[in-house]
Amino acid sequence: TQTTRPQRMLAAVQKSATRGDPRSVVKAIDQFCRQKEWAMNVGDEKGCILDSVVTEVNPATVLELGTYCAYSTVRIASLLPPDAKLITLEFNPHNAAIARQVIAWAGLGDKIQLVEGPSGDWIPKMKEKFGIETFDLVFLDHWKDRYLPDTKLMEECGLLRKGSVLLADNVICPGTPDYLEYIRNSPRYKSQYFRSHLEYTKVEDGLEKSVFLG
Ligand SMILES: O=C(NC/C=C/[C@H]1O[C@@H](n2ccc(=O)cc2)[C@H](O)[C@@H]1O)c1cc([N+](=O)[O-])cc(O)c1O
Numbered sequence: 001t002q003t004t005r006p007q008r009m010l011a012a013v014q015k016s017a018t019r020g021d022p023r024s025v026v027k028a029i030d031q032f033c034r035q036k037e038w039a040m041n042v043g044d045e046k047g048c049i050l051d052s053v054v055t056e057v058n059p060a061t062v063l064e065l066g067t068y069c070a071y072s073t074v075r076i077a078s079l080l081p082p083d084a085k086l087i088t089l090e091f092n093p094h095n096a097a098i099a100r101q102v103i104a105w106a107g108l109g110d111k112i113q114l115v116e117g118p119s120g121d122w123i124p125k126m127k128e129k130f131g132i133e134t135f136d137l138v139f140l141d142h143w144k145d146r147y148l149p150d151t152k153l154m155e156e157c158g159l160l161r162k163g164s165v166l167l168a169d170n171v172i173c174p175g176t177p178d179y180l181e182y183i184r185n186s187p188r189y190k191s192q193y194f195r196s197h198l199e200y201t202k203v204e205d206g207l208e209k210s211v212f213l214g
């Protein structure tokens with residue numbers, strides 16, 4: 001029977017990456033996507049920008065919207081301080097099942113909590129269910145038409161504090177025009193565009209980093 005791309009990606013991790021070594025998991029996925037099949041991971045080029053923002057923020061609490069196969073989940077978690085918590089939301093049960101195995105292979109199960117379901121349902125429950133006050137860093141990489149509504153929802157739920165950083169993937173390709181318009185014109189954010197390329201291609205894309213001003 002036919003396998004899925006996430007299943008083939010997991011097989012590549014289990015074949016080429018060392019258990020308990022997150023960076024080897026990241027490398028194995030990038031190699032798979034460059035040599036075998038493109039997949040919508042943030043990738044190695046934008047991944048370096050992601051790494052620099054994570055290192056700069058040094059967050060104790062991280063929210064990732066859109067786990068997919070946990071490439072960026074593992075990439076971020078590998079840079080977190082010891083007691084930091086990363087919560088990642090995944091809507092598709094098949095993707096979640098693969099992501100859990102990638103996270104386990106990387107040995108990051110105690111830093112990462114994968115939650116299944118739509119972001120709109122879970123964001124309002126973050127405080128009561130996970131004891132989160134506010135997020136220091138949010139990585140947006142899920143459905144592009146959900147970036148704006150979910151950002152407004154996080155504001156309304158009091159999940160952002162002065163200095164919280166939002167980092168959004170794909171603001172050029174596939175593009176998140178309504179989010180960019182809002183975040184770049186809002187007096188409540190200070191935004192910066194990091195120009196790069198769509199993962200594993202020469203097409204322009206980039207990350208938008210926005211600091212919440214309270
Ligand atoms: O479409 C893209 N991403 C959508 C990601 C969606 C992921 O987020 C989850 N989710 C989790 C929670 C939700 O509430 C909703 C969805 C979905 O179940 C899926 O796993 C995309 C597309 C391209 N591209 O070149 O075409 C490149 C990229 O880097 C991309 O990120």
Ligand SMILES: [Mg+2]
Binds near residue numbers: 040041169170
């Ligand atoms: Mg993306």
